[in-house]
Amino acid sequence: MSPSVSKIKPNSKRNATSGKKKSRNKKPTKIRKSNRENVAELLQTEEIDVDIKNSLTFRQGDGVVTIKCPVDDKPSHLYVISRYKMSNIENVLVKDRWKFSEAIIRLHTNDNHPLNTSLNQVIIVIISMFSG
Helix, strand or coil, rough: CCCCCCCCCCCCCCCCCCCCCCCCCCCCCCCCCCCHHHHHHHHHHHHCCCEEEEEEEECCCCEEEEEECCCCCCCCEEEEEEECCCCHHCCCCCHHHHHCCEEEEEEEEECCCHHHHHHHHHHHHHHHHCCC
């Protein structure tokens, strides 16, 4: 038995040393727009409701009820308070828990609003309970 020897043809791709490259007909590449540019175009072309509203959303029977009221001045704070029953969200992914909320309050306030001061005090008490 003689050992097998592979022979490489001189014109094979492995042995090719010529510097010639084949030119391919490439299509011109499209310039892609960034998400920021796409959103900017949408904002300029579409009419978007920019009215800021306070809202209360809650479950009633089989449906969801949302009550909205406009905010007079431009708000400086937004509070979002959600109420859940722990038994309803026990085996639900965190990102999907909002679907099972009993009620959600979105409240816009200004610095000089009396409710803003009260809510800030409540939040400070809650934060101090957890950090102390």
